[in-house]
Amino acid sequence: MLHYIGKRLLHLIPVLLGMTFVVFLIIRAIPGDPAQVILGQQATEQAMAALRAKLGLDNPWYVQYFDYLKGLLTGDLGESLRTAQAISSEVWPYLAATFELAIFAMILAVIIGMNAGIISAWFQNSWFDYVAMIIALIGVSMPIFWLGLLEQWVFSINLGWLPTSGREEVRDPINAITNFYLIDTLIQGRFDQFVVAIKHLILPGIALATIPTAIIARMTRSSMLEVMRSDYVRTARAKGQKMFIVIYKHALKNALIPVLTVIGLQLGMLLGGAILTETIFSWPGIGRYIYEAIGYRDYPVIQSGILIVAFIFVMINLIVDILYTVIDSRIKYN
Incomplete structure (x- = not known):
């Protein structure tokens, strides 16, 4: 297993290098001059030329790229062109x-999707099965930005x-310790702010969970239907075991491999693809951080932000592969 993990981590290096090169070229194809964005429309050509020289933007693209790689090898993600702060120090809160x-x-x-898929599979072709799968189809098809705006209109504007x-009350901010507000409020004993933090999470959390819930529900149903046709499940039912025991002890464990794969992929996509949700709800996350950096042509922030998201995505896939061996001991990695 350790040999397999080490091999996967080594394979990670060329993947991330290739990703940095592609992102480096793409972001420099974006129209606009970072120097002009920073200094404003009224800046003189001399001032912009001086700023480009200071930031190294007047060097050839390959020189800029290798300078960026040299910084990565030493753990330096670079400095933001907009704030002049080290990215490694300012990216963690986002x-x-x-x-x-x-x-x-x-x-x-996971809670809603898996249980909906299990119940739909157990009561196949029932009214619950049809309703759940129709809702899942709507969930996959519904645009997140439209759902987010609808949630704000109904639950915030109309019902209040x-x-x-946002993420917290402006009048009573939370003292950031870990920058996970649910944890920070509990550490400080501010249970009123814990409730506030939960309230701020609900609408963007529901909007972001819609598509993964639908996909997990459909995959769980499909996988459970295949497993429930197995002889050991029919034997357990024939022995008169309770439905809960048959489903969660016998069937679900063997149906979990494809479901776990989907969960891992969806979690990676949530971490990297929450830009729309974070923008709509003004959530100060990494997606919004990268989105604002694109507007300011902040090349180092864009490159480093995408690199971090890509690294997390690959690591989640590795963790999912390792969990396969925990769920099914017959799976071995050589």
Whole structure:
């Protein structure tokens, strides 16, 4: 197993290098001059030329790329062109916010999606099966930005139950320790702010969880239908065992491999693809961080942000592969 993990980590190096090269070329094809964005439309050509020289933007593209790689080898992600701050020091709060939102959304997706898929499979062709699969189809097809705006209009503007946007109350901010606000509020004993943090998570979390919930529900149903036709499941039912025992002890464990694969892929996509949700709900996550950097032509932030998201995505896939051996001891990696 350790040999397999080491081999996968070695394979990660050329993947990330290739990704950095492609991203480097693409972002420099974006129209606009970072120097002009920073200094404004009224800046003189001399001032912009001086700023380009200071930032190294007047060097050939291959020189800029190798300078960036040299920084990565020493653990330096570079400095933001907009804030002049080290990216490694300012990216964590954004990353923590995205982690908190994505994990909250994935917990909702797994609980609702897996149970809906299990019940649909057990009561195949029933009214619940038809309704659940229709809702799952709608969930896959529904645009996240439209759902987010609809949630804000119904639950925030009309009913006033939940906050429209943001991550905390502006009048009573949370002291960041880990930058995971649910954890920070518990550490500080601020249970009122814990409730506030949960309220801010609900709307963006539901919007972000919609597509993963639908995909997990459909995959769980398909996998469970295949397993429930097995002889050992029919034997367990014939012995008169309770439905809960048959499903969760016998059938689900053997149906979990494809479901776990989907969960891993969806979690990776949530961490990297929450840009729309974070923009709509003004959530200060890594997706919004990269989105704003694109507007400012902040090349180092874009490159480093995408690199971090890609690394997390690959590591999640590796963890999923390792979990296969935990679920099914017959799976071995040489």
